Amino acid sequence: xxxxxxxxxxxxxxxxxxxxxxxxxxxxxxxxxxxxxxxxxxxxxxxxxxxxxxxxxxxxxxxxxxxxxxxxxxxxxxxxxxxxxxxxxxxxxxxxxxxxxxxxxxxxxxxxxxxxxxxxxxxxxxxxxxxxxxxxxxxxxxxxxxxxxxxxxxxxxxxxxxxxxxxxxxxxxxxxxxxxxxxxxxxxxxxxxxxxxxxxxxxxxxxxxxxxxxxxxxxxxxxxxxxxxxxxxxxxxxxxxxxxxxxxxxxxxxxxxxxxxxxxxxxxxxxxxxxxxxxxxxxxxxxxxxxxxxxxxxxxxxxxxxxxxxxxxxxxxxxxxxxxxxxxxxxxxxxxxxxxxxxxxxxxxxxxxxxxxxxxxxxxxxxxxxxxxxxxxxxxxxxxxxxxxxxxxxxxxxxxxx
Numbered sequence: 494x495x496x497x498x499x500x501x502x503x504x505x506x507x508x509x510x511x512x513x514x515x516x517x518x519x520x521x522x523x524x525x526x527x528x529x530x531x532x533x534x535x536x537x538x539x540x541x542x543x544x545x546x547x548x549x550x551x552x553x554x555x556x557x558x559x560x561x562x563x564x565x566x567x568x569x570x571x572x573x574x575x576x577x578x579x580x581x582x583x584x585x586x587x588x589x590x591x592x593x594x595x596x597x598x599x600x601x602x603x604x605x606x607x608x609x610x611x612x613x614x615x616x617x618x619x620x621x622x623x624x625x626x627x628x629x630x631x632x633x634x635x636x637x638x639x640x641x642x643x644x645x646x647x648x649x650x651x652x653x654x655x656x657x658x659x660x661x662x663x664x665x666x667x668x669x670x671x672x673x674x675x676x677x678x679x680x681x682x683x684x685x686x687x688x689x690x691x692x693x694x695x696x697x698x699x700x701x702x703x704x705x706x707x708x709x710x711x712x713x714x715x716x717x718x719x720x721x722x723x724x725x726x727x728x729x730x731x732x733x734x735x736x737x738x739x740x741x742x743x744x745x746x747x748x749x750x751x752x753x754x755x756x757x758x759x760x761x762x763x764x765x766x767x768x769x770x771x772x773x774x775x776x777x778x779x780x781x782x783x784x785x786x787x788x789x790x791x792x793x794x795x796x797x798x799x800x801x802x803x804x805x806x807x808x809x810x811x812x813x814x815x816x817x818x819x820x821x822x823x824x825x826x827x828x829x830x831x832x833x834x835x836x837x838x839x840x841x842x843x844x845x846x847x848x849x850x851x852x853x854x855x856x857x858x859x860x861x862x863x864x865x866x867x868x869x870x871x872x873x874x875x876x877x878x879x880x881x882x883x884x885x886x887x888x889x890x891x892x893x894x895x
Contacts, residue, residue, distance in 0.1 A: 496527035497893060498625040502635040507531060507550060509538030512630065513789035514816050516542065517713050521885035523547055525893070530621065534608075534634055553615050560603035565610060572644055576602065576675060583674040589667045598671045601637070605672075608638035613645060626892050627651035632659040632683065637672050640679030652682040652892065654708070657812030657834070660690055662697065664737075664810060677701040684708035684888065686813025687835025706891055710816050711884030715793055717872060718824035720800045726754040726861065727802045729826070731792060731817040734762030739807040739831070742854065744771045747779045749858035754779050757801075761786040796824045803861050806830040809850065814838045814879070822875035825868030829860045842866065844874040 499522060506512040522529055523545035531550045535557050544550070566573060580598060584590035590598075615621040623646075629635040632655040643649040653676060658664050662673070677683055677698055684706045685691055695702040728747075732738040740758065747756060756779065765783070772781045804821035811834030818828055818839050828845030830836050831852055840847045846860040865871075878884070 496525070498528045498530070498622060499526040499892070500530045500532060500621055500625045500627050502532045502627070502629040502639070503534070504631060504634070505533050505535050505538055506630070507542045507544050508533055508536055509540060510542075510786060510788050511538070514710055515630065516789055517711060517816075517881045518885050518888075519548070520545060521882060522889065525886070525889040526626070530625070532635075551620065553620065554608055554611055557608075558604060559607050560600065561606040561610065565606065566603070569606065569645075572641070573602070573606070576641065576644070579675055579678070580671055583669075583671070585667065585669050589669055593667065593669070593671060597666075601672070605634070605637040606641055608635075609641035609645065612638060612642050616646075616649075623648055628892060629653040629680075631656065632673065632676050632680075636676045636680060640675055643679055650681050651679075652684060653680045654684045654686070655690065655694075655812065656686065657810065660685065660693070660812045661810060674698070674701075677704060680704060682706050682891070684891070686710050687811075687838055689835045689838070690812050708888045708891060709878065709884045710813060710819065711879050711881035712816060712819045712823050712875075713881045714823060714876075715797055716824075717868060718796050718801065718826060719798065720802075720825070720868060723800065723802070724753060726750065726752060727800055728754060728756045728805055728861065729758075729801045729803070729821065730756070730805045731759040731820075732806065732808065733760050734764035734768060736764060737809050738762075738764075739809055740764065740768055741771055742807050742852075742857070743805055744768060744775065746854040746857040746861070747775055749854055750779060750861065752778065752862075755782070756780070757782045757784060757795075757799075759784045759787045759792050759795075793820065796820070796826070801826045803845075803865070804828050805857070805861070806836070807848075807852070807857070808833050808836075810834060811836055819875060819879045822871050823879070825872040827865035827868070827871055829857065839874065839879065841874070844871045 503512055506515050529548040532553055534554055536552050581590050616623055632653045636653040639651045662668050662670055683704050686709055691705055691707050694705045734740055769783060804826045806815055806818055814835040818830060822828060822844050828840045830840045831848045832850045837847055843866055845865060
């Protein structure tokens with residue numbers, strides 16, 4: 494029996510450097526599926542990463558922000574009314590719905606309808622095939638269009654992942670992810686990356702609890718990183734520079750490190766200028782290296798050649814088990830992390846120090862300077878549940894219904 498094909502809906506991958514987690518997942522998917530069609534919604538960044546030989550990229554959406562025509566809206570007015578009513582019912586109040594509808598929800602619904610019509614045409618012409626597994630990497634833009642398409646064509650079946658911003662209501666304006674209920678109602682399964690996320694959805698979206706599936710992320714094995722004793726405490730971190738990542742808290746923490754320390758950070762974002770300015774006030778015993786946005790392959794290569802004593806992660810909110818923590822642990826680097834989302838599913842006494850969710854700089858500094866498990870123990874903790882070939886093969890089993 495020939496292997497099933499997979500249609501993988503992304504935001505931009507393989508364009509640019511984002512959605513780096515797919516660099517670990519895609520090789521395993523390629524082993525399990527006959528052909529993979531990557532369908533990025535946007536193509537507004539330069540460069541494209543190498544993809545497996547049995548994968549191809551189709552830019553099916555030429556104008557991602559285009560809205561459905563008036564003719565299409567009139568033709569599908571009953572569908573629009575049905576979905577609008579569902580969205581209205583999911584709103585926390587009539588006031589919130591009235592405020593968000595004209596400038597946020599209605600335009601997104603119109604864009605999603607246009608994308609659904611483009612997909613409908615692609616399926617009808619054979620550009621895409623209904624017997625492929627349809628898999629959206631995010632529960633945000635694409636699955637709204639897929640949900641609308643499914644209302645037009647009940648033969649359509651699809652699954653979606655949820656990661657963080659598309660999972661927790663409090664990370665949306667007004668605490669209302671307007672399309673989350675519609676997406677969960679429409680999808681055949683919702684894959685989330687941590688036990689904490691499973692529990693969250695099963696208690697906050699009880700109507701759809703039966704669709705929630707634990708599908709952990711994973712990282713590839715590059716072996717134990719080099720290490721040798723040093724008088725300098727070598728600290729690494731890797732995250733986007735957004736407020737919820739609390740990288741500024743690490744800057745403040747470093748003021749409480751009285752020996753020599755060197756901090757390397759990978760990642761960029763709107764907080765970068767402010768954080769770099771804060772770092773200028775650090776004492777002379779602390780040196781800093783901001784690497785900015787860095788391709789994942791370069792980060793992994795850096796780990797294979799650079800001794801690191803501690804990896805720090807202080808995010809206030811996480812949907813899954815952060816891949817940055819998984820990668821560091823795979824190299825045997827001890828972890829110091831705040832307890833958010835699925836962080837505790839990899840950070841414990843065997844891999845480092847699990848801090849409270851809102852730790853003080855003094856508490857973080859104490860952890861950084863305190864004893865740590867051996868690098869071999871840290872790596873063994875990672876290997877228990879976060880090897881890419883194991884986690885992603887389980888995902889493939891789920892996608893294929895094995």
